[in-house]
Amino acid sequence: MALTLSGGTALNLGNATAGSGIFVTANAANSITIQVILNSAATAIAFSNNGTGLLTIFGGVTGAATTGSQTITVGASNSGNITLSGNLTDGGLGGKVALAVNNTGSGITSMNTGTYTYTGDVTLSAGVLLIASTGSVTTLGSGASALSLNGGELWLRANGARTYGRDTTVGGNVTITVDRSTVPVANAGYTLGNLTIGAQTLTVALGATESSGIMTFGNVTMTGASTFTVNNANQLLSISGTFANGGFTPTFNGTGNVTLTGIVSGSGGLTEAGSGNLLLIGDNTYNGTMTVSAGTLAINSSGRIANTSNLLVNGGTFNLGAFNETVGTVTMSSGSIGGSGNLTGTSYALQGGTVNAILGGSGAVTVSGNTTTLGSAGRLGSGKALTISGGQLTIAGAESVASYQQTGGTLGGTGNTLTSTAAYDLQAGTVNANLGGSIGVNKTTAGTLFVNGSLAAASAVIVNAGTLGGNGTIGGSLTVNSGGTLAPGNSPGIITVGTLVLNAGSTTVLEINAATSRGTSFDGIDITATTGTTLTYGGNLTFSFGNGAPFANSSTLDLFNFTTGTFASNFANVTSTGTLYSGTWTNNSGTWSLSSGGQTLNFAQATGDLSVVPEPGTWALLAFSLTTALVFRRRRRRCQ
Numbered sequence: 001m002a003l004t005l006s007g008g009t010a011l012n013l014g015n016a017t018a019g020s021g022i023f024v025t026a027n028a029a030n031s032i033t034i035q036v037i038l039n040s041a042a043t044a045i046a047f048s049n050n051g052t053g054l055l056t057i058f059g060g061v062t063g064a065a066t067t068g069s070q071t072i073t074v075g076a077s078n079s080g081n082i083t084l085s086g087n088l089t090d091g092g093l094g095g096k097v098a099l100a101v102n103n104t105g106s107g108i109t110s111m112n113t114g115t116y117t118y119t120g121d122v123t124l125s126a127g128v129l130l131i132a133s134t135g136s137v138t139t140l141g142s143g144a145s146a147l148s149l150n151g152g153e154l155w156l157r158a159n160g161a162r163t164y165g166r167d168t169t170v171g172g173n174v175t176i177t178v179d180r181s182t183v184p185v186a187n188a189g190y191t192l193g194n195l196t197i198g199a200q201t202l203t204v205a206l207g208a209t210e211s212s213g214i215m216t217f218g219n220v221t222m223t224g225a226s227t228f229t230v231n232n233a234n235q236l237l238s239i240s241g242t243f244a245n246g247g248f249t250p251t252f253n254g255t256g257n258v259t260l261t262g263i264v265s266g267s268g269g270l271t272e273a274g275s276g277n278l279l280l281i282g283d284n285t286y287n288g289t290m291t292v293s294a295g296t297l298a299i300n301s302s303g304r305i306a307n308t309s310n311l312l313v314n315g316g317t318f319n320l321g322a323f324n325e326t327v328g329t330v331t332m333s334s335g336s337i338g339g340s341g342n343l344t345g346t347s348y349a350l351q352g353g354t355v356n357a358i359l360g361g362s363g364a365v366t367v368s369g370n371t372t373t374l375g376s377a378g379r380l381g382s383g384k385a386l387t388i389s390g391g392q393l394t395i396a397g398a399e400s401v402a403s404y405q406q407t408g409g410t411l412g413g414t415g416n417t418l419t420s421t422a423a424y425d426l427q428a429g430t431v432n433a434n435l436g437g438s439i440g441v442n443k444t445t446a447g448t449l450f451v452n453g454s455l456a457a458a459s460a461v462i463v464n465a466g467t468l469g470g471n472g473t474i475g476g477s478l479t480v481n482s483g484g485t486l487a488p489g490n491s492p493g494i495i496t497v498g499t500l501v502l503n504a505g506s507t508t509v510l511e512i513n514a515a516t517s518r519g520t521s522f523d524g525i526d527i528t529a530t531t532g533t534t535l536t537y538g539g540n541l542t543f544s545f546g547n548g549a550p551f552a553n554s555s556t557l558d559l560f561n562f563t564t565g566t567f568a569s570n571f572a573n574v575t576s577t578g579t580l581y582s583g584t585w586t587n588n589s590g591t592w593s594l595s596s597g598g599q600t601l602n603f604a605q606a607t608g609d610l611s612v613v614p615e616p617g618t619w620a621l622l623a624f625s626l627t628t629a630l631v632f633r634r635r636r637r638r639c640q
Contacts, residue, residue, distance in 0.1 A: 027052040027080070035059040035086065038070050038097075046073040049080040049107055060086025060114055065095025069120040073100045076107025076127065083110045083132075088118040096120035096145065103127020103152065111139050119143035122166065123150065124174070130155040131162075132181065140164045147192065149174040149202075156190045157181050157207060167193035168217070170200050170226075178215050178235065179207020187236075189214040194241065199224030199248075204256065206232035214238055219262070222246045230256025230276055242282075245269075249288055252278050252295075260284075269309065272297040272316060280304045290327075292316045292335060299323055302341070311345065313337060313353060320357045330359075333370065342381070351391060355379050362402075367393040367409060374399070377416075386420075388429060395433055406431065407447070414453065426451075428466065435459070440476070443468060443484065450490055457498065463506075470495055471519075475528075480506040480539070487511070487523075494519040496526040499534045499565075504572065506539030513546035515555035515612065525608075527562040534565025537605055541571045541592075545578035550597055551612045560608025570605060 028051075036059055038045060049055040063070045076082050090097050098120030101109050104127065112132040116139050129152065131139050139158075140147055147166035153175040156162070159182075180188055188210050195202075195217040204215045212234035219241035225248045230237045235256035243250075245266035252258050253274040261281045264270070269288025272278040277296045287308040290297065298319040299305065303326075310328040311318060313335045320339030330337075330345035332353045337343060342360035352370030359365065362383045369391040377397020380386065386393075386401040394412035403422040410430040411418065419436035428447025435441075438458035443449060443466055450470035455461065457475030461468070463484035471493040478497040480486045482505025488495040492511040502508055514521035527534045560567075574585040574592040581596040585603075592603040595615055603610045 029054045029056070031056040031058055033058045036061045038062065038064050038091075044071045044073065046075070047082060047084075048074075049076045049082050050078050051080045052078055053080050054083065055080060056083045056085060058086050060084075060088060061097065062087070062089050063091035063095055063097040063118070064093060065091070066093045067095055069096040069098040071098045071100050071120070073102065074109050075101065076103045076105050076109060078105040079107055080105075081108045081110065083112060085113050087115040089115075090118050090120070096143075098122070098145070099141070101125065101127065101129045101152070103129075108155075114139075116140075117142060119145055121145045121148060123148040124152050124154060125150045125172075126152045128153045128155055130157060132157055137162050137164060140166050149176075153177060155179060155207070157209075158190075160185070161189040161191075163191040165191070165193050168195050170195070170197040170202050173201045173203075175203040175205055176215055177205040177207050178210060178213030180210045182209065185210070186212050187214055188212070189216065191216040193217070194219040194221070195239075196221045196223065197226045198222070199226065201227040201229060203229040203231060203254075204235060204237045206235040206256075212236075216240055220244065222248050222250060222266075222268070224248055225250070227251045227253055228258060229254040230258060230274070232256050233276065245286055245288070249291075252276075270297070275316075290318075292318045296338075299325060311343075318343075324360070326361075330363075332372070348384075350393065359384070365401075367391050371412075374413075386418075398436075404435075406449070407445075411453075430470070431472065448487075451495070452490070461497075467509075468495075469493075472496070474498065477501065479503065480508070482506060482539070485509060486525075488525055489519065489523050492519065492521065492523040494524040494526060496528060498527070499529045500525065500527050500560075501536045502538045502571075503536075504538050507542065508539065508571075509542045509544055510559055511544045511546075512557065512610075514548060515551040515557055518558055522557055522559070524558060525560050527560065527565060530564040532565065533568045535560060535562045535567040535608070537567060537569045537571050539572060541574045541603075543574070543576040543581075543603075543610075545576055545580040547579050550580065550599060553599065553612055553614050555612040557610040558608065559603070559610055562608060567605060567608075574603065 097118040100123045102125040108128040110130040110132045118141050147168045149170050151172040155177045157179040206213050214236045216238040220243045222245045231254040233255045237258045239260050242262040243264040245268035247267045249268040251271040255275045257277045259279045263282040264284040264286045271291040272295050273293050275295045280299050287306045289310045291312045293315040296317045296319050302323040307326045308328050311330045313332040315335045317336045317338045320341040322340050324342040326344045329347050331349040333351040334353045336354040337357045339357045342358045344360035345363050347363045348365040350367045350372040354373045356375035360381050364385040367388040371392040373394045374396050380399045382400050383402050385403045387405045388409040389407045390409040392410040392412050395416045399418045401420050404420040405425040406429045407427045408429045411433050413433040417434040417436040423439045424441040426441050426449050427445040430450040432452045434453040435455045440460040443463045446466045448467040451472040452470045454473040459476040461474050461478045463480045465483045467485040469487045473496040477499045479501040481503045485507040487509040510523040512522040518524045583594050583596045585592045585594045590605045594601045600613050600615050
């Protein structure tokens with residue numbers, strides 16, 4: 001029968017009969033000091049503390065079954081604790097004693113000084129099960145029976161390292177806390193057996209008394225998408241055996257660290273989502289996607305990842321160290337690929353982040369968004385096709401590629417050089433870095449390309465479509481054909497070329513907002529070749545005037561600077577846009593003129609200069625005004 005204790009004094013019980021239970025509702029300490037013997041094979045006894053006081057079981061429990069298990073159920077439904085200090089033993093008749101802990105209140109069930117030789121299963125369903133300071137390696141039972149963690153917290157607080165050996169099944173979200181009773185010990189270690197876990201979260205915590213700790217399991221078998229959370233930077237979860245993911249992808253979370261020593265197998269991948277470190281030590285065969293969204297995923301040697309496993313870095317760091325690794329596709333949107341070794345992928349999609357390792361192999365590199373920064377020279381390896389369609393790739397030193405195509409975005413890295421084996425295919429975007437080699441650029445598509453770096457002196461740039469602008473240097477020739485447009489600067493600016501050929505049907509647009517500062521208030525083109533015909537005019541020239549005040553008379557704007565070379569041919573048409581100066585330009589022996597707003601603008605092809613003078617009528621009016629003022633002053637003096 002069940003006996004309810006409501007007093008605050010100790011009660012000694014004799015041998016209990018089958019079906020007995022002890023229920024405490026008192027708010028003071030109670031104790032059971034003699035042994036409880038389960039005389040019947042069907043007996044299952046319950047120790048329940050429904051009060052706020054401490055219930056201590058000193059006497060222990062001895063089983064009597066010849067087969068099967070007799071279960072001791074322990075539970076605190078209020079704030080009172082339960083301490084199992086007596087011996088728990090099977091009884092030696094062939095059966096087992098099992099332990100089930102289900103604390104539905106805030107009370108804690110503790111196992112402390114007893115001699116624990118029972119071999120039945122241990123099940124934790126709710127609340128805290130504390131393995132206290134003197135708990136032995138058999139506190140959680142001995143033999144091959146299982147430890148089932150279906151909820152609550154297993155608080156390991158022994159005086160030293162313990163190897164409990166129990167195979168563990170996680171059936172609910174549960175926490176294992178690694179701690180010490182009084183004196184902190186660095187890297188305090190507890191070891192359980194093999195682990196089976198489904199779509200639950202196993203949290204490994206560090207107790208308040210401990211400075212650092214290690215929780216070790218043997219082999220791991222996943223039956224669902226598991227989450228492993230290590231919530232302290234000084235805490236380590238170590239998997240010493242194999243890790244079979246069962247086709248699921250585990251997530252490693254928290255601020256602490258995880259080490260996978262054995263082989264990780266299965267069609268699932270790995271996700272590092274916490275701020276800690278995940279270290280791979282085995283020759284892994286898993287082929288799912290590795291995702292790094294926070295923290296660090298690292299390897300301790302080359303060849304730790306299957307060649308078919310894709311890598312996704314969207315935060316945190318994938319760290320090669322000094323090792324080499326081959327994977328499937330590589331995608332990075334933020335975070336970094338660290339180390340000094342070679343990472344070889346089938347392709348590289350870079351959408352943000354930093355690359356410090358060397359991208360090996362011949363897989364194509366595409367840049368499509370955000371800013372990707374290369375940490376030093378040579379990060380792209382060699383022999384790759386590089387394409388920038390958006391975002392920015394910033395190089396930090398010399399880089400060599402097999403081919404380079406740019407349809408948008410920015411090639412950053414001012415002063416650093418990218419060299420392509422094949423001709424540069426530059427369609428749109430901005431080039432701030434230098435482009436090396438002796439190959440040329442043939443722009444054949446619509447869109448605007450800004451060259452703010454430099455192209456080698458031997459390079460020939462041909463614009464057949466779209467617009468070329470920027471403040472950079474084209475060391476060789478620049479030819480703008482029909483359908484192409486030259487618009488120097490980045491509004492406004494100066495572009496420098498070796499020689500310039502503007503063919504029929506081309507368009508040259510010069511932005512002029514004021515007549516004060518070349519390259520700042522108006523565009524300029526510098527032509528550096530010193531011999532022969534360095535500038536050939538042709539096509540259409542458009543002056544894009546701002547909407548400010550008229551330019552000062554006698555202003556001269558140096559638009560085409562070719563003082564050491566010669567020019568040839570003529571523009572077919574000169575026009576202007578904006579409200580400042582409007583009208584029709586006329587050509588008189590190579591000088592194009594426009595009269596507007598009381599001024600005459602003259603563009604002389606022989607000098608490349610645009611000059612501003614008053615219209616003839618304006619000069620006459622000014623002379624008349626000065627003469628009238630002088631006569632008036634003289635008459636005034638005579639009248640005085």
